[in-house]
Amino acid sequence: MNGAMAEAEGGGADWPVLPAHAGRTGEAFLTEEEAARRVLAGALEWIEAQLDWFAPRRWEEYLPRRPFRPGPLLELLGLVRSLDRSGIMPVTAPLPSRALDLAEETVREPEFARGLRRGDAFFPYHLNLTALLELLGRPHPALRAACQALLAADVGGHCRPYKPVLSRIELRYFADRGGFTAPDGLPGLRALHRESIAARGADVLQLTGDETYALTHVLFYATDFGHQHLPPHRGGTVARLRETVRVLLGVHLARGSLDLLAELLLCDTVLDAGREAGPDPRRGQVRAPGRWRRAGWNALAAAQRADGAVPGPVHRPEILAGLVGDKSAAYLFGTCYHTTLASALAAASRKPGSAPVTAAPLRPSGSTGPPLPRAHPEEIRRWVRTETVAARTASPAVRAELAACLDPLLALAVQARDLAVLTDVVRAAERLGHGGGPLVRSAATLLAAWGSGPVPMPGGGEE
Template sequence: MSADWPSLPAHLRTGRTRLDEEDAARRVLAGALRWIEAHLEWFAPRRWEEFLPRRPFRPGPLLELLGLVRVLDRSSLLPRDAPVPSRALTLAEEAVGDADFARGLHRGDAFFPYHLNLTALLELLGRPHPGLRAACEELLAADAGGHCRPYKPVLSRTELRYFIDRGGFTAPTALPGIGALYRESIAARSPDVLQLTGSETYALTHVLFYVTDFGHRRRLPGRSGAAAEVRETVRVLLGVHLARGGLDLLAELLLCDSALDDGRGDGRGDGQGDGHGHGSGPLRHAGWNALAAAQRGDGAVPSPLHRPEVLAGLTGDKAAAYLFGTCYHTTLAAALAAAVRKPGAPGTGPTRSIGGPLPRADPEEIRQWARKAAERAGTAPAAVRKAWAAHLDPLLALGVQAHDPDVLADVVRTAERLGHGDRPLVRSAAALLAAWEPGGHGARPEATRAWSV
């Protein structure tokens, strides 16, 4: 079997910051807002299209920006007359005033939910457009686009229901409530965290955005105990994308972690961590430091598409357009996560990295970590063993997703040495490892013999 480890982004090779969580989040938010303010002109569709490919929903970046403005406004972090909100609202009004927007709205096509959402956000932020609102109501009543039909993807229906409820529109009777839709979603269906793809992880984060109204509601629908399972899924994914340096999903998962935290001080929302004493606190602290370390001096947070070497070869408006196109979404996501986070909440102060940081998504780095932890498992202090155990699940997921039997064998072996061989995720990873091997005989002896203790 050929392992498949993606290249690590440049920012993961430049070191790590050592701020406490609150300082890191504050730095990320301040820098992001500074960069957004300096680049507001690029959110206008016409400006975007001078150098970047036309988007299917032309005001898409503006829609994302207004979502941030709404959370900043709700959290009293930025007054509406500040440059970012006021200019964003002006740009959005110009966009909906364009004849192209009205034509797109009345088509009632795949982008109808985004036309409706932009109309609603403008109204929520004090810039109502009654004619557009009336058109949205008529199109909803006529089932334009068939968006409410039960055969449509549950994420799409959840998104639309959230837009409808937030905007105060009349929901079609065919569209279930947000709670019923949540119970059909990936977040409520016990996803296999070892094998979640990037697109499935995005679906999970967005369901959680909508059902919590970006952290405004802190209780999930569903059976007792289900919320703890979701929090644990988010914790493991936070570690996976921290190790990979994927800043888009890292920011979104930090937002979800905040949205699911009820403030009891352990970062888990139920006061119990994952059932093994592993709260999200250390990973959350490392995540905020990772965003702060990766943030450019101008405040932009680079997306996975950003290549510093490409930017270095551009000048003038071409450079500005490239920078905007490859940074705006991640910068908005990071700012949104920082805005949703509760400043001064219990458990958000300095966090010492007991036992060392989570290894990066590099096979040799993970194997070295696994061998060290296994060799010292019998003599290490309890706090260090607990910290190492908290790293196991993200590392198992990384090994599974890279289809690397050597890494996976080493991490499974380390889990056994740390006394966690019976954990469900460890057992699942061991079963996959056995299935990968010819004849199904489990971990290859050569993967562990050299460091057997």
């Protein structure tokens, strides 16, 4: 494909708007452990200060009513369980105790029981909240009996084979974790996992945001958030997933997508992804997963607000600046609570018996290698030109590491449908001697297919 066609096609590219906190993603000031501890310490401090906002009635004073009203509380109890299991914070501590009080107040409201008995799309979450309360020492026998009866009757048809596999995995995980007897029509987690995106060979170049969320949640449930091994399969599933997570970490570092970044860091932990930074035998490359982890944790630490909140994808500092009082507090909570919880969960899940939670001071501790550019077309093209020129005289190991950095850029260019950028990245991989890599070959095939069509004209016509 010639350069003129690439430039013409590149004009129709669709790059997402970058959030204010998106920056150069390879720069690191803290070690991986220091950054994770800092994120966890700040997040827990913020969550404890905002506990009242987790109550549905408080939320609804200023924020739109949620379809499943106790959704934030349910997420919070998941974190409480992780903190207890990891030895970081027992359920008797003030934060978990108050969270459990709020959850009990919510399930005692008549509306919760009515919602449970409807058996609608939110039945799994009603069941899960009831189960988590019991697991954390606050049982509600009447609600549990109702959950078991409704589950056995398959109210809402949630166990049917035509339901999405992620929905069935979720329900099966909640049922097993809560000690419920699942109906015969709901397969076990291993069988369901074999049908999932995690076992079917996800195309990392073309994964949408929703598909990436689906991948992360399958891994959470299939491994009980890292407390179980991934179900065994033929075809090198775990190795392939580690590679997929590695590339996705780079993609969402470049985009500044803190929600997905936190979830992918948790996936990295549950997969125990490549603790060594040795060569990838399939590609002759340095996979350097430790580099992405360190950069990811530093990105979360750098984006974290002084109060400990981690901004979510819909958070806009300029909107917050125009609000005062409870409206300001409500906006901050509504736009930050999920990403803050996800970041805390990822940090808490790193290993059992973590060191005491204290914030590490920000200090230089060395670079993790050439920083990736942000997910911006001109920044990527400039980076590719600069780094490939520098690599001409570099060692084979440095060239291999640089080639590994190109994989996230391939995915970014493919997803933006930017043929000009994709051409540059594919050519850079070829110059570095890595044109035979599977992602490079796939990207080159897509490039050829897109480049074979007519060139769109400015007025919407075709040449």
